[in-house]
Amino acid sequence: MTDRKDALATALIHHPYVAPPEFDALPPGIFKASTVFFPNVAATRSRRWDDKSGYTYGLHGTPTTFTLEARLATLEGAHHVLLVPSGLSAITLVDMALLSAGDEVLLPDNVYGPSRSFAAHELKQWGIAYRLYDPMDPASLVAALNEKTKLVWLEAPGSVTLEFPDLRTLVREARAHAPQAVVALDNTWGAGIAFNAFDLGEGQAVDVTVHALTKYPSGGADVLMGSVACRDDALHQRLAWCHSRLGLGVGANDVEALLRGLPSLALRYAAQDVAGRHIAAWCAGRAEFVRVLHPALPDSPGHAHWAGLCSAAAGLVTVEFDPRTSVAQVDAFVDALRLFRIGWSWGGPVSLAVPYQPKAMRALATPYRGTLVRLCIGLEAVEDLVGDLAQALAGMADLPT
Ligand SMILES: *Cc1c(COP(=O)(O)O)cnc(C)c1O
Numbered sequence: 001m002t003d004r005k006d007a008l009a010t011a012l013i014h015h016p017y018v019a020p021p022e023f024d025a026l027p028p029g030i031f032k033a034s035t036v037f038f039p040n041v042a043a044t045r046s047r048r049w050d051d052k053s054g055y056t057y058g059l060h061g062t063p064t065t066f067t068l069e070a071r072l073a074t075l076e077g078a079h080h081v082l083l084v085p086s087g088l089s090a091i092t093l094v095d096m097a098l099l100s101a102g103d104e105v106l107l108p109d110n111v112y113g114p115s116r117s118f119a120a121h122e123l124k125q126w127g128i129a130y131r132l133y134d135p136m137d138p139a140s141l142v143a144a145l146n147e148k149t150k151l152v153w154l155e156a157p158g159s160v161t162l163e164f165p166d167l168r169t170l171v172r173e174a175r176a177h178a179p180q181a182v183v184a185l186d187n188t189w190g191a192g193i194a195f196n197a198f199d200l201g202e203g204q205a206v207d208v209t210v211h212a213l214t215k216y217p218s219g220g221a222d223v224l225m226g227s228v229a230c231r232d233d234a235l236h237q238r239l240a241w242c243h244s245r246l247g248l249g250v251g252a253n254d255v256e257a258l259l260r261g262l263p264s265l266a267l268r269y270a271a272q273d274v275a276g277r278h279i280a281a282w283c284a285g286r287a288e289f290v291r292v293l294h295p296a297l298p299d300s301p302g303h304a305h306w307a308g309l310c311s312a313a314a315g316l317v318t319v320e321f322d323p324r325t326s327v328a329q330v331d332a333f334v335d336a337l338r339l340f341r342i343g344w345s346w347g348g349p350v351s352l353a354v355p356y357q358p359k360a361m362r363a364l365a366t367p368y369r370g371t372l373v374r375l376c377i378g379l380e381a382v383e384d385l386v387g388d389l390a391q392a393l394a395g396m397a398d399l400p401t
Contacts, residue, residue, distance in 0.1 A: 028063070030064050036057055049244065052066055059244070060244065072213075080231070083250045089226055091115045094208055095128075096242055099150055105149070106141065107119060108154065111159065111186075113361065116130070132144075132363050132364060149180070151182050152170075152182070161361075165302055167200060168200050168204040172204055184207060185197045188211055189314045190314070193269045193312055208239070209228075211227045211229070215347030216269055217265055219265065219349070221348030221349065270312065277296050277313065279386065283317060283319050294313065294316070319373050320370045323370040332395070332396065336396075340375065348378060351375065358372055
């Protein structure tokens with residue numbers, strides 16, 4: 001006689017009850033699985049691993065990941081999307097899928113720092129060279145393009161210093177001088193809202209976008225995820241096979257958080273845009289700063305390119321302190337902020353501030369001499385944020401110069 005424990009062990013796994021399938025509500029069902037069942041052995045041979053016609057293994061997709069991918073394709077203006085564990089892994093997936101020994105990859109000098117670091121270490125070690133170009137000078141890109149160039153990275157605007165490049169001209173030059181190269185854009189700042197990178201005009205669209213979903217799509221400062229999006233089927237296949245061979249996957253709980261964030265994305269982006277412009281304009285009136293970087297400010301680098309392409313801006317503002325202000329004084333300013341917390345990332349409810357030394361960030365010449373502080377605007381009342389900046393600046397007056 002089987003004892004009760006043994007009977008339950010099997011019954012609670014092979015249970016006959018199946019809930020009725022009709023269930024209609026806004027949130028899509030969240031499916032979690034490593035193993036996916038097949039009805040028979042023949043199905044293990046006929047089901048495809050590399051498209052969305054069926055399910056084979058959790059790593060290759062569930063209804064939950066397919067749903068998020070489809071929504072992100074709409075957001076990005078793409079046809080295909082791959083999900084990866086972070087924004088950085090979206091960048092490194094594109095690098096690994098498209099580059100091999102002897103190739104060259106081009107990065108803008110204001111690229112997201114860890115992307116450059118990956119090129120300088122892993123890519124270099126694999127025999128792949130990288131070159132930096134000045135994104136604000138298309139001639140600098142042209143000079144770096146050659147027959148070995150297989151991948152050209154774009155970022156709009158650049159990380160931290162927020163210079164907005166002439167994306168259309170950069171894409172046109174890349175096509176003209178290195179037709180074999182794939183053109184990829186880090187679309188985290190635009191978030192799919194500010195502009196459509198696949199719709200920049202004939203011969204000017206990018207091939208691939210990556211997006212740190214960690215930022216705006218999540219909106220909660222509680223999820224790390226990235227996406228790689230493209231329109232071309234063959235390019236998607238190259239990326240998808242590399243993604244599959246690398247074993248990249250994302251957890252259903254994190255996908256659920258993203259699916260929850262997307263319906264409010266446009267509203268949050270718009271709110272942080274309004275607050276960001278307000279704070280940028282306020283900072284522009286303060287004598288402590290020699291420069292305020294925000295693409296919507298008329299004298300911010302690349303303002304005209306931003307205005308010609310975008311209907312909106314992310315809530316990021318970078319200020320450059322007067323070079324006579326010491327690093328210790330700027331640190332004291334950031335430490336004195338009460339609502340702005342100190343930390344990386346952005347797109348969440350809490351405003352953030354981080355100081356940067358421009359010399360350490362750029363290889364090519366830049367005009368920045370003073371310490372930079374990047375402000376990431378959250379969802380607090382903008383007058384409270386202005387008050388916080390004002391009190392921290394007022395405190396600097398007491399510091400020795
Ligand atoms: C944050 C960020 C990334 C990396 O995203 P993670 O999810 O933090 O890895 C990549 N590119 C840009 C422009 C970013 O701001």
